[in-house]
Amino acid sequence: MKFSVFQISRKGGREKNEDRMGYCYTKSSGLFLLADGMGGHPEGEVASQMSLDVISALYQKEAAPEITDVKAFFERAILAAHRQILRYAAEKHLMDTPRTTLVAAIVQGGVAYWAHCGDSRLYFVREGELLARTRDHSYMEQRAATKLPLNAAGVVNRNVLYTCLGSPSKPVFDITGPVPLVQGDRIMLCSDGLWGTVDDATIVYHLSHLKVADSAPELVEQALAKGGAHCDNVTLISMEWETPDNFESTRGAISTDRIEEGFFASTVQAGWVDSQVDDLDDAAIERSIAEINEAIRRSAARRG
Numbered sequence: 285m286k287f288s289v290f291q292i293s294r295k296g297g298r299e300k301n302e303d304r305m306g307y308c309y310t311k312s313s314g315l316f317l318l319a320d321g322m323g324g325h326p327e328g329e330v331a332s333q334m335s336l337d338v339i340s341a342l343y344q345k346e347a348a349p350e351i352t353d354v355k356a357f358f359e360r361a362i363l364a365a366h367r368q369i370l371r372y373a374a375e376k377h378l379m380d381t382p383r384t385t386l387v388a389a390i391v392q393g394g395v396a397y398w399a400h401c402g403d404s405r406l407y408f409v410r411e412g413e414l415l416a417r418t419r420d421h422s423y424m425e426q427r428a429a430t431k432l433p434l435n436a437a438g439v440v441n442r443n444v445l446y447t448c449l450g451s452p453s454k455p456v457f458d459i460t461g462p463v464p465l466v467q468g469d470r471i472m473l474c475s476d477g478l479w480g481t482v483d484d485a486t487i488v489y490h491l492s493h494l495k496v497a498d499s500a501p502e503l504v505e506q507a508l509a510k511g512g513a514h515c516d517n518v519t520l521i522s523m524e525w526e527t528p529d530n531f532e533s534t535r536g537a538i539s540t541d542r543i544e545e546g547f548f549a550s551t552v553q554a555g556w557v558d559s560q561v562d563d564l565d566d567a568a569i570e571r572s573i574a575e576i577n578e579a580i581r582r583s584a585a586r587r588g
Contacts, residue, residue, distance in 0.1 A: 285312055285540045287391070289523045290500040291551070296477060296508060296515035302328035302384075303475050303519035306552035308340050310349035311540045313392035315340065316521055317552065320404050320475040322383040322448060331382035331450045334372065335365040339388060340552040349545060350392045355459050358399040362386065362449070362457050369450035383450035386457075387418065387473045391525065396471060397461030402448045405479055408463070409470045412492040414484065416463070421447045421456055467526040470496065477516035481507045496522040497535035 295301040302321030307314060319335045321328020339361040343351070351357045365386070373381040385402025398406045403420035419425050422445050447456035470491045479487065482503055490499040500522045507518045540547075 285309075285314070285392075286526050287314065287523050287538055288496055288534045288536045289316075289521065289538060290496045290536045291519075291521035292500055292504050293517065293519035294504055294508060296511060296517050297513045298323075298515075298517055300329065301517045301519075302332055303477070303517040304329070304332040304336050305473070305519050305521045306336055306340065306550065307521060307523075308343055308347075308548065308550040308552060309538070309540060310347045310548055311543050311545060313347045313350045313390065314523075315343045315347070316389045316391075316471070316473055316523060318387050318404055318473040318475065318519060318521055319449075320385045320402070320477075320517070320519070322385065322402075322445075322450075325380050325383045325450070326378055327382040328384060330372065331369050331384035334369055334382075335384055335386050335449055336552050338365040338368050339386075340550055344548050344550070347548070349547075351390060354390050354392075354397040354461065357390075358388065358397070358457075358459050362388075362399060362401060362455065366449045366455050370452075373450070381450045381452065383448045385445070385448055385475075389471055389473065389523075390461075391465065391471075391523070393462075395462035395464050396469075396525075397459065397463070398471075399457055399459045401455050401457035402445050403476050405474055405476075407470075407472045407474070407484075407487055407491065409472075409488055409491045410466065411468070412488070414488045416460070417484065418458070418460075421445055421458075465525045469525040470522065471525070472496075472500075472520055472522040474520035475517060477511070477518035478503060478507045478520055480516065481510040491522070495534065496524045 289307060291305050293303050305318040307316045317336050317339060319332035321332040342361045369382055385404040387400040387404040387406050389396055389398040400418045403422050406418045408416040449455050472491055490503050500520055504518050508515050
């Protein structure tokens, strides 16, 4: 299994960064995660981090080296993350619950699956064409899909969601897949800080014409510039499947061909809820990738 990946998060104009993202993989399976802690509720960064912690921990336990039933895994893992957030709120005696959106993807066996709850999105692009995009669990998207009339003012706030993780009611989430992958396919997960200011056509163009290590930071910079002083947190994680030429020299390139069974790698910073860590810059991501690649090298050396 070969892929190249790039992840980046910026605080924007907010006081703290409540977005979290990361990825995990075994010899023949990969999990990509992004969560956006919801403003207006306490400790959004805790909810987003907790969702990544729970889902990646379950993935590590069950990916041996692949997930047997991906849809069933998503159902268990998302509900487990939801319950953990509610348990945290109860233990802390919070007057309101922390809440977060979530989008996740698993690639294995040459196919992709994804799941989402809320308005963090997944874009799937092939040869310049947008093959799929998740539909937000928002009243705006719901009205657009059902062609219901707008309210008396003629507008619907795109930020108003009807489901998320951490709310008192059971979360609504959609699962898609399996979707076959071909060489060069790009999958991007992002928070609304990106798609809220950068339109779909621009996103597709950059994903199609640039390597993920170049398109990802370019899209984030565009979102920050357009969002201005009050820009939301902007976070994305982008993956290219089976990167073709010069794979080994591609930035963010990962090959699992030489690692041994039982190997597990992750960039999810377990328990990392320090709100002072506001920007995950290129250097931090490169350090994580370097640590993973070093672990792969040691694993291959032991096999040799």
